[in-house]
Amino acid sequence: MNILHLLKLEYIKFRYSAIIKFLLLLFVVLFPFLILGGKDIFVNVPPPLPSNSVFYEFPTVWEYQGYIGNWLLFFFVGFIGIFIVTNEVTFKTLRQNIITGLTRQEYFMGKLLMIITLAIISTIIYAVSSIIIGLIHTPGADMALIFDNNWSITKFFLMAMGYLSFGLFIGFLIRRSGLATFFYLAYIMFLEPIIKWSIFGVLNWDTLQDVVDSGPEGGVSVYNFVNYLPMNVIEDLHPNPFFRFPDNFLKGNDDINYDILITHEAAIIGSVIYISLFIFLAYKSFMSRDI
Template sequence: MLQLLKIEWLKLKNYKTFIRLAIVYYLLLLLVLCSVQLVLSWMQSQGMEFQGISPDIIPFYDFPDVWQNLAYLASYLKFFLAFIVIISVTNEYSYRTIRQNIIDGMSPKSFLISKQLMILAFSVINVAILWLAGTIMGVANASTFEGHLYFMGSDFLLAHFIELVTFLNLAMLISILMKKAGFAIILLCFYGIFVEPIAVGILGHFTDDSWFLNLFPIEAVNNLVPVPFQRYIFMEIQDYVSIQSVIICVGLYLISLTINYYILVKKDIA
């Protein structure tokens, strides 16, 4: 496993575009996670209010709310991370490194595992940044700090990890099918931003079976971390991770992994 991860790193470390995109992504992630209080203060200085509530007093970083809040914000950047995965996978076809790996003795299974390790590494780093930002900003900005509240709601970190692994595997599947980064990125954005939301919206008018709508991949990963901000205008929210959503995402991950393996083994990898 470590050897495969090392091989993957050796292929990526000299690819300047990949390194720059990864650095920009993680800097952007840190900026988004750590600048909320500044944004709220600016909104308050502009006289903005949320149903009579001053933005400056919203306890965004208070424990245990901080974990769901940050995980939800980070979920908006998952498309950016998917683009990095797409570039990594499609480059294997563009530069014929996948064929060379197979010629050198790497099995399609090992190739797939190496990409899975890359996806897992990205996801773990994301969770680590969320945990670090949540801890620092929570301790620095929370009105009170109680030890038992620190771990409450931390299951949203695990939910974010599952969200990324599932979504990035979908991006990998599209990459293997399209083999070109531009086409794969366009297809992922078109499907995720237009096709699925429109389809779910239309079907929602004809069925009340939310479990059926939750089977759509983008809908499924988005349901792992529900919108948390209504709590600040005294509305009820889902402040827990749904087991049903976890099961659906794990199922989608296994399906995409199986399809990826089938394509790599049965199809022309060139």
Template sequence: MKRLLQIEFQKLKHSRSARVLSIIYFALFTLIALFASIRFKFGGIDFQLADQGIFNFPYIWHFNTYFAAFLKIFLAIVIVSMMSNEYSNRTLKQNLIDGLSKKEFILSKFYTVVVFSLVSTLFIFIVSLILGIIFSDYDELSIIFSDLEYLLAYFIKLIGFFSFCMFLGIFVKKSAFALGFLFVWWIFENLLYGLIRWEIGNEEVARNITQFFPLESISNLVKQPISKLNVIQSTANQLNTDLQFDSNVYFYQILIVLVWIFIFVWGSYALLKRRDL
């Protein structure tokens, strides 16, 4: 494993785009977190987003992992480019000539996906912990370290999404087309959901079916946290509106994504094995 990772990071080390996109990913989340902690004063308006309770423990684990996931596209570009560059630069063929098996090649890419996901998760954990310690109204250890399942879900979510990108990178070969295919697949899943809902006439049944789709299952791991905000709950109570939304992390949802991860990795290997390089 160590040898395979060394090979991959040696390639990434010389990729300027990979470095730039990785820096943008981590910098953007940091800037967003700092923006939320800044107090703005305009005339008689004194506003700070952190005052809305978004950095309270344990809510911060849910809030930050949900919004950080929107930035994963930057690392996805790195993954897709990493795969397409193997074909354009002919490093794939050279690696195989040098003695690397096709199985080891796929594993090296998957290990890189896992490392990217782990580093990102640790980064979110550290930043969230610091923000929570500074702004949270709660400082009991039992509260601080509760709801950490959102970090696990975020970790699995990234591995699932990046594994899909890895598969598309091998399947399409060109990074631009792979990212385009990813977007088209997202549209396809949404259209299929709309069609199923229209045919059956039941939203819950449609969601129960589409929860097994790759992108939908990955998305379901960390659902929206907005309905938990105090201001939203207060408004709903004043309007006598029920805003109950199940945003818990369930084992079966993690299991669905783990199955897709296996399919993507196995599919990548199967494609590579059948192709004449």
């Protein structure tokens, strides 16, 4: 199994794809300009932020760029994980690849290598744009300040792999482009949040109050269960940075006794587990079904 050969095959199949080119172009163009465009919008920022300079200076630029990248990966890059499977099913190139000599393992490995490559490219764009923006807006920045980023580059790569591997899994599971895309959007934007808030609603019943109170710090462990749902874990690799200031946003609300975000370490470990699970399920789905 030649890795370069498999990558070359994927490149040949999709090098003229207008959809992939369009999605990647939007990602590349919007990434640096969305945060820079906010200069004229967020002139005066609310407490606890000292000024809008935190969006562009080291080390906080990594967080804000990462959060923007979170949305861009979801909307643009994650779809490619679906497209590279469903497009081949639609045009029957999947069957043709197997008939002309590729084993199923090699075919799947080609898809896996492609999403890894896309995740690396996305991460490079994130790192380069963040460094350039930070250097422009942080006079006298040294290497220690530039890379004081809580493993932001590693977390961004995992986040890209999270969206892509989830898309790959949905693509192999459903195989129809429109339905797979709908499920991808519906699960991340609606289904998982509904599950999350439904659990909150159940746990607020008095009948379960003893269970909640039995957790450390008055139920933190029980409430935090919902933070470990798959896409929430992946999103928490680069969440909204404002949520790092919970005391300011939740002050006076005694009903909220749980953490909004999971820790960096938990997000990294959880993402690795879910990425591995998505890839495993995609592989099992592909290997167990007719081509």
